[in-house]
Amino acid sequence: MIGAIRSEIRKVFTTRLWWGMGLGMAALAALISMGFAALLGNADMDAGEGQGNPFAQMSIGTAQLIYNAGLVQTMTTLFPLALGVLLITSEYRHKTISATFLSTPNRWVVLISKVVAVVVTGALYAVLHAAASIAGGASIVKFVKNQPTLLGEPEIWKSLGIGILAFAIWMLLGFGIGMLIRNQIAAVLIAVGVTFVVQIALNIIFQVKEWYSAMKWIPGNLTGQMVITSNPLEGQAIDPKIQAQYWDHWWQAGLVLVVYAAVLSVLGAWLTTRRDVT
Template sequence: MIGAIRSELRKVFSTRLWWGMGLGMALVAALIAMGFAALLGNANMDNGDNGGQGNPFAKLTVGTAQLIYNAGIVQQMSLLFPLALGVMLITGEYRHKTISATFLSTPNRWVVMISKMIAVAITGALYAVVHAAASIAGAVPIIKFVKHQPTLLGEPKVWESLGIGILVFAIWMLIGFGVGMLIRNQIAAVLIAVGFAFIIQTALSIIFTVKHWYSAMKWIPGQLTSNMLITSDPTAGQSVDPAAQAQYFDHWWQAGLVLVLYAAVLAISGAFLTTRRDVT
């Protein structure tokens, strides 16, 4: 098993795909974090409340810091990178016909599948570290030198949120990997995965908000991700619609378990079909 995992990691890191997408993700993360940091102290973002009482960016709280440093993930733009890479890591094997050699070198297909999942999760964790570093690098100069507010990087809750991001990236990359195993055509798999993450989730969020189906919103993968990362309420002490709280689980790990379940269903289903399919 160790040799199989090492082999799968070598497949990932011996190509330019992983660091090319990683650089793109880092740039996106830094820009989005800079944009969110620039909102600090903006009195015009008061959601219609007098004095900016509904504005979580009025000053930097722990919850707002978590939101800024994880802005790319909360906005789901950064998640497209591990999702797409997870898809391409398995569909690329079918596209380039290397899956046959993989199964010949390791005849037990379940060993291959488990090794690939572990390698994918490790790659996702690495992406999370890069994302956190890029977000901090983009946001801190604006927070400290432009907005003249404390960065709150000494707060344990902020680092807890960044640590949870490692789990988030690993899960989303496994979700992409599961989609890639179910849909072996690379272009179709990428379009479907990204289309769901970027378009369908947004559409569902809008529909559920308009219909006030807040309890249904918390089951959307993107909402679950935000629920995991924002471990402190960025609107603490402000007026918040109690009904809107139904879109969140009480604890981040509860949202994490649901997201893990989504990834497990996709990955295990895809692995099961892969062990039964013929390859050429």
């Protein structure tokens, strides 16, 4: 098992794909955090009916929102999702999966080793994402807005630590989709399309229909609720209907997201152990 895990990790980090996507993700994370930080102190901005203005002043919740802006907007999650898809579908595309299964005949050992490699890569992406977000967001908060960065607060680092879990889960979501849909192009398009288009459409539909409780089951919303552990609107009146779209605790949102990833990964692994390879 150790040898198989080492082999799968080496497959990831001996290619240019992981660091190429990582640099793109880091640049996007920094830009989004800078954009959120630029809203700080804007008294005229309102986040929406019944939600007040989370950027009226710097608080722990607002800092978490700024430093995790890419995750909250479900933009940077596209990178671990796509990489998770590519890590498994590239083996089918280039026919290397046959050699992999021949060298390690027990397919479950191979798949578990790949899951470990995916989790390790997701954790690395989370650290890179956090570093870029802090660099971008904190620079605007401190030097442009003249506000405290609050980087000394434990809750901020707790939020960033939860981001490691979020990234690992999103990579597992992509990995599960890749095992279910072995065609690389189709898998990437479906994964990104569902995340970027379908989630936006569902949020709009649920908002219009006032099905607020249904919104908390959408993967992108779950991710935002995981990393924002402190309420940025603390002390402000919030419409109970709006509050219905949030879980009471971050770990509840995380558990639902884990179930999504587990279902896709287990189902994909089960099918993989029974499919023929060439």
